[in-house]
Amino acid sequence: MQRASSALVHDFAAPVSHAQLWRLLTRHGSSAMAYSSLQPGAAHFLDEQLGYLAYIPIRHPLYAPRGMNVVIGDPIAAPADVERLLDAYLAETRAALTVFLDIGSTFADVLSARGYPVNEFGVNSMIDLRGFDLALRGKQYSHLRRWRNKAHAEGIEVHEGRLGELGREELGELNREWLARKGGHDLAGLTRPLVLEDEDDVRYFWARQQGRLLALAVFDPMYRDGRITGYLHNASRALKDAPNGTNDAIVLHAIGQFQAEGKDILSLGLSPLALKNGERYPHNPVVAWAFDFIYRRCPFIYPCQGNVFHKEKYCGRQEASFIAGIPALNLYHLLGILKALRAL
CATH class of the missing domain: 3.40.630 (Aminopeptidase)
Structure with missing residues (x-):
């Protein structure tokens, strides 16, 4: 050849x-x-x-x-x-x-x-997913426990799906409000700019409170020999008035899902x-x-x-x-x- x-x-x-x-x-x-x-x-x-x-x-x-x-x-x-x-x-x-x-x-x-x-x-x-304690026992996880518990007490519900399942208007509002507080645009290179449409093998998790979209997290795949071995937590969006702990509730939910699937690694970036x-x-x-x-x-x-x-x-x-x-x-x-x- x-x-x-x-x-x-x-x-x-x-x-x-x-x-x-x-x-x-x-x-x-x-x-x-x-x-x-x-x-x-x-x-x-x-x-x-x-x-x-x-x-x-x-x-x-x-x-x-x-x-x-x-x-x-x-x-x-x-x-x-x-x-x-x-x-x-x-x-x-x-x-x-x-x-x-x-x-x-x-x-x-x-x-x-x-x-x-x-x-x-x-x-x-x-994070080595197989060894992560999702119950968050021990002093080392005290901050995460507090943030997760606060989010649950505030009625935060986390879901996974495709971006196409979200309303275009609510997704656009979330993105615009977040960017307005971050200089008006995404960084490049070190973080992959958010693409507001579904992408191959990318995972999307979001949080709602009483039906209102509060936050979104995007996880990019990592591969080895054609197999997805883990994910990078690449992008986040959250409204300014989202309760403290909302983003962590999303990440912890994603960790639980990735653990159940037998994935190896989650990179927080x-x-x-x-x-x-x-x-x-x-x-x-x-x-x-x-x-x-x-x-x-x-x-x-x-x-x-x-x-x-x-x-x-x-x-x-x-x-x-x-x-x-x-x-x-x-x-x-x-x-x-x-x-x-x-x-x-």
């Missing part, structure tokens, strides 16, 4: 390209960010035999005058093919700078071994810049200082501390997340990254 050539694929919604991406995603998309590789606005470097990289391309007169590709998560490829896929990408891409964002330790090992500085970027909170493990690779110390400063002093960019505090209450394990750049990152590049993520 003749080997297909690599290509930069921008129209990933075209039928052939989408089928190629989907085939690779369901085979190799085991990381929490894998499904985010299909998010709106993403472009793709595709090698039909090896796999693909998803990235957000930006060009900005100040932050990225020669272009920047912000690669989202780990390569979608078999571990044995990652280095060859990286080589193919580096040989063909025209971007002056590539940032690899929210990558795991396996790919970070590859980049560090090639001499690229790798900085810690945060932690991903992972990335807590950006929660640098708890120490830098394990040769890295840029100035970038590490900037991350720590943003974490502690810049909640207007992202509420980093509140994010990690809440996820810790689920008592999952924390997996370090990393960031690297080719060429090496500097502070100026960070502004370009924030621009790509729509945080600026």
Whole structure:
């Protein structure tokens, strides 16, 4: 069989390209960010035999005058093919700078071994579903018990279904109100923007109070060899007056459902810049200082501390997340990254 050539694929919604991406995603998309590789606005470097990289391309007169590709998560490829896929990408891409964002330790090992500085970027909170105590016994779950009990006392009811089962008007109102409190738009890259229509293998849970839609949670699948092994809690929406504990009631309901189905993992997602493990690779110390400063002093960019505090209450394990750049990152590049993520 003749080997297909690599290509930069921008129209990933075209039928052939989408089928190629989907085939690779369901085979190799085991990381929490894998499904985010299909998010709106993403472009793709595709090698039909090896796999693909998803990235957000930006060009900005100040932050990225020669272009920047912000690669989202780990390569979608078999571990044995990652280095060859990286080589193919580096040989063909025209971007002056590539940032690899929210990558795991396996790919970070590859980049560090090639001499690229790798900085810690945060932690991903992972729940091993088979061992999670849904009864929430013990002191470690006291916050979750209180939030769940409050939601139940307020008459919150949680349901699972397809988005098409929700009224278009009530769903639109929920989305508009939430976005209005979050700067008017979704972030990109680190979270997959909410698509207001049903998507393949995505799960939807919502909460009502006396029939009124209060909150919605979206769970993206993670795959291994064509099988769904777990989910990422990717997106949430909640009305401002939703009782405290509503979102947690949804997540706990989803955990119970995933447990019953024999799923392995629920990822609560990335807590950006929660640098708890120490830098394990040769890295840029100035970038590490900037991350720590943003974490502690810049909640207007992202509420980093509140994010990690809440996820810790689920008592999952924390997996370090990393960031690297080719060429090496500097502070100026960070502004370009924030621009790509729509945080600026």
